[in-house]
Amino acid sequence: MTVGRVVVDKDSEMVATVQEVDGQWVELFRPTGLNWRTRWSRIRPATEREHRQLLAIGRLHRQQRRGLA
Template identity: 50%
Template sequence: MVVYDRVDGMVARLDSFVGEYVSLSRPTGLKWQSRRRSVRQATEYEQRQFRAIGKLHRQQLKELPPRS
């Protein structure tokens, strides 16, 4: 489920929750925890934003030169 974290001001995927905390992640690999009450379901616009972040990140990874 795609959610919006009001504390950090970011759209993220809800990975899991335990008690009052949720684990969130973004397509870029960023992971963090937030309080459950600061997270709400993402709007349609925010869901599109989340997909665009993932697409941009994948494109940037393709453009990186191979590691030696």
């Protein structure tokens, strides 16, 4: 598992980016600021659709912070 890879946490069913790998633990990050840790065995690579979903979440979050959404 590499830092920066887009993955899906199978437990929460959320798309996120790998921020850090520490042994069997992986720290995940979403553009909304949510960070959490899970075991690497509980994540899978994101599909292209899920990757686009993560990008859209980031755009929406930035718009909301600027008061445009």
